[in-house]
Amino acid sequence: MSKLVLYDHIESQNGYKVRLALSNLKIAYEFRQMDMMGGEHKKDWFLKLNPHGKIPTIQDGDVSVWESNAILLYLGRRFAPNNLIPQDVTKLGIMLEWIFFETSMLQTSLQPLRFISIFIPKEKQDQAEVIKLKEKSMKALKTLDEYLSKHKFLADDYSMADIACYGQIFPAPEFGLDMSQFKNIKEWQKRVESQPGYIEMRAKVVA
Numbered sequence: 001m002s003k004l005v006l007y008d009h010i011e012s013q014n015g016y017k018v019r020l021a022l023s024n025l026k027i028a029y030e031f032r033q034m035d036m037m038g039g040e041h042k043k044d045w046f047l048k049l050n051p052h053g054k055i056p057t058i059q060d061g062d063v064s065v066w067e068s069n070a071i072l073l074y075l076g077r078r079f080a081p082n083n084l085i086p087q088d089v090t091k092l093g094i095m096l097e098w099i100f101f102e103t104s105m106l107q108t109s110l111q112p113l114r115f116i117s118i119f120i121p122k123e124k125q126d127q128a129e130v131i132k133l134k135e136k137s138m139k140a141l142k143t144l145d146e147y148l149s150k151h152k153f154l155a156d157d158y159s160m161a162d163i164a165c166y167g168q169i170f171p172a173p174e175f176g177l178d179m180s181q182f183k184n185i186k187e188w189q190k191r192v193e194s195q196p197g198y199i200e201m202r203a204k205v206v207a
């Protein structure tokens with residue numbers, strides 16, 4: 001069986017979500033760092049794997065999967081049992097809610113904020129946009145923090161939903177979000193970080 005390949009970039013938080021899941025599940029894979037500045041992700045060979053030309057993307061034999069959360073769900077089913085996807089249908093629904101929350105709320109607030117702070121020089125940043133994104137981020141984080149006051153993990157047990165949300169949230173202090181008011185998120189982050197196989201985002205990838 002050929003080894004799974006992950007096309008990624010070490011600084012990608014969406015890629016990190018996939019790396020964290022692979023590490024939690026102890027799945028061996030080949031890490032392929034893409035030259036994003038050189039536009040490698042828009043080359044024809046890569047567009048055959050992901051027509052949107054984005055990372056992360058995985059190749060598993062003849063199958064390629066893109067969109068980080070689709071990859072998480074694929075990996076969970078592909079490497080079941082012990083797949084970080086609840087068997088119980090109610091918990092499955094809750095897990096999916098938080099996975100879609102990550103896509104609709106966090107990927108449209110925290111993700112662009114991080115992008116702006118890393119790649120756009122301060123004097124060129126659109127401050128009105130930054131303020132709007134910060135407000136949206138804080139609103140989403142407040143919702144999550146309130147939920148976590150009554151739940152250890154998003155779907156009660158550690159699942160792909162925790163991985164998806166954690167990957168977007170952990171770098172928040174790096175781009176100036178005041179996380180001090182979110183005590184429940186802080187405690188939840190510690191619980192995620194104590195899971196077997198936990199790795200930090202920039203951890204050397206062991207294939």
Ligand SMILES: N[C@@H](CCC(=O)N[C@@H](CS)C(=O)NCC(=O)O)C(=O)O
Nearest residue numbers: 012013014053054055056067068069
């Ligand atoms: N919704 C996608 C977002 C993927 C995404 O935005 N990837 C970024 C890196 S984190 C990327 O490839 N950017 C390059 C581009 O869009 O051209 C996912 O969850 O995988």
